[in-house]
Amino acid sequence: SQTIHQWPATLVQPVGSPLSLECTVEGTSNPNLYWYRQAAGRGLQLLFYSVGIGQISSEVPQNLSASRPQDRQFILSSKKLLLSDSGFYLCAWSAQMNTEAFFGQGTRLTVV
C-alpha cells in the first residue's frame, strides 16, 4: 500500500534562517506531488506541484521554493524565512490518472 511521510511535525525557526521540509512517498511510482500551506484562519493554498523529477510548477509567488530530486521525494525550502511563512504545511500525492489526493501529517512551522 502507498504511504506518505512528511517531517518534521513541528518546527520553530528564527526569521532569516533557512528551511527544508521533506516529503517522501512509498508504494507508488511517478506520483503527482503537492505542497500546500494553511495560514492561520485561512483555507488551504496550493504552493507547488510536480508531475515528474525536476518538474516544478509554482502557483503563487513567495519566499519558498520546491525541488524534486527523486521520483518520490519532494522538498520545500527557503533561504531566509519570514514571519509570514508561519503556517501549517501539507505534502500530498495523487496518482497520475486518479483524482484522489493523499496527505502527509503536516508540519506546523512557526517563524519567530
Added chain:
Amino acid sequence: KNEVEQSPQNLTAQEGEFITINCSYSVGISALHWLQQHPGGGIVSLFMLSSGKKKHGRLIATINIQEKHSSLHITASHPRDSAVYICAVSDTGNQFYFGTGTSLTVIP
C-alpha cells in the same frame, strides 16, 4: 477508526440533481473544512466553518457541533462539479485530520 468519516465514498448523479455529502468526526475541533480536488490533483478550499451554515453559489455547507456532523450540498449539479470532495477538521491544537474523500461524477 478514523477521526473523520465521509459518506458516500463514490457518488454518481444526473445533471440537475441535488447532492449531499456527509462528514462525521470524533475529535474536538476548531474548524471544519470542505475541499474540492479536481482531476489533475489541484485542491481548492471550498469552506471553512465552525458553526451554522455557509453558502457560496450552488454550494452549501452546514455543521452541527453537538452531533459532530457536517454536510456539503450541491444544488442543480453540473458535470463540472465532478471532483473529489474532502472533509477535513482541525482540532484545538491545529492538527489536521482528513476524510478519505467522496468521488462525485455528474453525468450530463
